[in-house]
Amino acid sequence: ENVVQNVPPTVSLSASPTSANVGQSVTLTATATDSDGTVAKVEFFDGATKLGADTTSPYSLMVSTLAAGTHSLTARATDNR
16 A cells, blocks of 8 residues: 655745734735645634634734734745645
8 A cells, every 4th residue: 555645835924024013914915835745724813712714725814903012923834735
């Protein structure tokens, strides 16, 4: 039996603007690729809290609900396998 290893997708995240006032919109943009398949979705997080997801490229999310303070924003890509 041949077992095909699934190569995980890669993702990088940027935010614009990188510093904002409370209530100001911040656009999160992710670049995601998968070398042996397709990217099914990209989810955006603030710490452990999911902010939203996008299933089509370019992967982005506009957020205007961030509280005052420093945030740990991340993106997680899921591939079709």
